[in-house]
Amino acid sequence: MSETAQKDAKTADNDVERRLNMIEAINDALDIMLDRDPDVIVMGEDVGYFGGVFRCTAGLQEKFGKTRVFDTPISECGIIGVAVGMGAYGLRPVPEIQFADYIYPGLDQLISEAARLRYRSAAEYIAPLTVRSPFGGGIFGGQTHSQSPESIFTHVSGLKTVIPSTPYDAKGLLISAIEDNDPVIFFEPKRIYNGPFSGYYDKPVEPWKKHEQSKVPEGYYSIPLGKARTVREGGEMTILAYGTMVHVVESVAREKGVDAEILDLRTLVPLDIEAIEASVRKTGRCMIVHEATRTSGFGAELSALVQERCFYHLEAPIARVTGFDTPYPHSLEWAYFPGPVRIGEAIDKLLSE
The missing domain is CATH 3.40.50.920 (Rossmann fold)
Structure with missing residues (x-):
């Protein structure tokens, strides 16, 4: 683990380290938070029985049940709208939008409701939802599976935008995002879901499982948002x-x-x-x-x-x-x-x- 990583991890349950790719690290973070906090809910298209199109939620429904990890209709507006209501009620929903390109139907819910709820209610209500979504290219997904819309959300006051680049960061930042009382857009670069690549097409830098940045501690730890x-x-x-x-x-x-x-x-x-x-x-x-x-x-x-x-x-x-x-x-x-x-x-x- 890098010196920077060691400094910004707040806590860790133990010193056991494993080598994970980003998909596995995200799954681990969700597993830990579902176990630690009964208010955490995972929802989205195919996240339940199937375990997500990229397998980030694999095994979670079987472990935590259909009321904690469940599939939704194909309605991004509905997914995010329901998550806003859940957050105002006191839950901590983690909705997945299957691809970042599909998040646009839910923009009004994010911008007009989630981002403004704390201010509009004088802090009586909050919207502690974490919207996870794969973004960017690298899989030949074409125009509706490859966009990078992060600047749209950085323009909206009240939203936080997080983009990890390593499995270690993905786990620690996702835990911090779920624990945060504000709505967070958590974009996951799918081109490096299974490991880092150089700029030369799909040539790996080196075998991912041997890569230093794949070291991920077992158990709980968090990385503060807002630290480069x-x-x-x-x-x-x-x-x-x-x-x-x-x-x-x-x-x-x-x-x-x-x-x-x-x-x-x-x-x-x-x-x-x-x-x-x-x-x-x-x-x-x-x-x-x-x-x-x-x-x-x-x-x-x-x-x-x-x-x-x-x-x-x-x-x-x-x-x-x-x-x-x-x-x-x-x-x-x-x-x-x-x-x-x-x-x-x-x-x-x-x-x-």
């Missing part, structure tokens, strides 16, 4: 990323031999702006990498924040490497992703300025 993780320290430039892109930029920086400091944001809201500011002030250069489209992507907000706080420390313009402003291309998705070529060219340009 330093993936690697460096002095030449700062690279800000989250989700799948953390592994891609780490692979590119390693192969190019660049002394880059890489920050995994982990949570977009709340954002660890202090860590970002400290890193950019140290390195003098900043690159932002995300899979979502460029225009109005979260990278634009990051760029503005860095410029506002670190302008006199910047030695070059802030760089962004993102998805393209096009509908998601099915057959060309690996050209759409920020990969080694585009990231490498951006690194060279940033260092030359």
Whole structure:
């Protein structure tokens, strides 16, 4: 386990570590919270008997019963609306939206109800729901199974947005999200569900079960929301990323031999702006990498924040490497992703300025 991971885990039931992929780590977090808190409810399409389309909820209905883990109709608006009501009643629902692309029918429930309930009721009611959903590309899912809509939710006051990049973080952050009294959007990068990949198509960095980041302690632990993780320290430039892109930029920086400091944001809201500011002030250069489209992507907000706080420390313009402003291309998705070529060219340009 990394030093950063050791520092930000609040508690752990024991020191037993296993090597899990992200699917297994998420399943473990749900298992623990269902066992610890009788108010936790898991719901969604195919999450019960089938165990989820990606098997994240496998075995949970059998263990905890159909009143704690249950299937819902194919109605995202209904799933989230019911979860809001459950939260106001005192439960802690964890609804799964099968793919992030399907979350749009539930936007009104999230924006108009969940995000505003605490404020509108003068804190008499809260909406402690955690909406889990696989997001991003990597499985050739096409336009309705591959989108990255995180910036929509970061724009909404009252919602928190979390995106893990490792099994260790996925478990600890999910536990924190479920325990949080505010609604949390928990996006799971499905391209790395089974392990981290480099930017070269689907070539694994190394066998996942041997990867250091697959070490996950057994039992309960939590990671505070709003704390970035330093993936690697460096002095030449700062690279800000989250989700799948953390592994891609780490692979590119390693192969190019660049002394880059890489920050995994982990949570977009709340954002660890202090860590970002400290890193950019140290390195003098900043690159932002995300899979979502460029225009109005979260990278634009990051760029503005860095410029506002670190302008006199910047030695070059802030760089962004993102998805393209096009509908998601099915057959060309690996050209759409920020990969080694585009990231490498951006690194060279940033260092030359």
